[in-house]
Amino acid sequence: MKELFRKIQPYSGKILTIILIVFFSFLIYNLYQAPVEGIEEKFIYLLKKYGYIILFAWGMLEGEAGLIMAGLLSHTGDMNLYIAIFVAGLGGFAGDQVYFYIGRFNKSYVHKKFKNQRRKFALAHLLLKKHGWPIIFIQRYMYGMRTVIPISIGLTRYSAKMFAFINLISAWCWAALTIVPVWYFGNEILVVLEWIKEHWYLAIPIAAIFGGSILYYINQTTKKVEKRGQNED
Template sequence: MEKLFKKLQPHSGKILAVIVITFFSYLGYNLYHAPVSGFEEKFVYLLKEYGYIILFAWGMLEGEAGLVMAGLLSHTGDMNLYLAIFIAGLGGFAGDQVYFYIGRFNKSHVHKKFKGQRRKFAFAHLLLKKYGWPIIFIQRYMYGMRTIIPISIGLTRYSAKMFAFINLISAWCWAAITIVPVWYFGEEILVVLEWAKEHWYLAIPIAAIFGGSIIYMFNKATKKVERKVVNEN
């Protein structure tokens, strides 16, 4: 794995761009040619037909919205619950592995690209030094640090094999913690979504307030941990 990344490193940006463009072009083509009418019906068809592919890509981006959709599709029987967790976890694992190897084999680019994020990188190094491997396990729940921590660990001499093992277990736990509750309470969530569809003028501000509150709480908790770790060091 490491030898492969070393060979591909000089062309990593171009390769990633080609993969992303190809993937979204593929989805766009199938969305346009979906054998149903209406954008909403086409989107639902796309999720049912290519759900696992989309879920893997969404998992790489560590987007909980994709996992919520997987939970709902598992509830309706359009996805297998265990397979959805497995694939979403693999996506999350693959995404963090990419970030890790960016830090491991492209240090000069990282220092240049993330010049304005030095404080976060310093914080990530302090977290790894103070807490060790558990920080790899919980970094997915730290707002604003999801990308920084895997890259910063890659910059150190931390074992690539150990990171991969912990990262894989963490990714599957993250997928299960998100998907299973949505699957279990799927009927209630579908009722709420139907209400939101009919009363969008009320649902939009409520969703904005709710989502903003969650982001604020996670951001506040992360900053609190940062102050504590910095003061102790």
């Protein structure tokens, strides 16, 4: 079994890609075949029927939108809150484990594929060296570094078991910190969503301004961290 696992690990990235393609093809087919009218109703039907499977895949991609949806479904009773956190965390954990093993067993591929992101890899190595395991714990909240840090750690001799342990705890915390507030404030969020649905022409510019402000802030913060890392290097 261990020998089989070693043979599979170098191809983990390709295997993940194939699995995701098959999975989303399955979802699109079922979305089309859903026995309800309207795209919105079809999507809701799909979420209720395959909610935990979708949540796991969304967790692997570390998409907060899926966790927000899980929080709302938990609020309406279509999902169990604790199971949703557990499944979303497992998805996030699995995704980062794949990235870690891509770095661990595909070093030549990583150096070739990510040659334009050498600065980010250098920064990730610097942060790991300076701060240690807390970087693994908080990397999910570092815009532009979510994929780079697990791959970068895989390139080092960092313990795979320690990475997996910290990664699992971090993934469950990430899931809980996103899902629980949405579940708790579900009524208020549903009211806002209903307002957006009725006044979409006003919601679009507001969302664009708000989202743009967040992206600008994150981008500036990332640049400051990179500049600080270069100065310290």
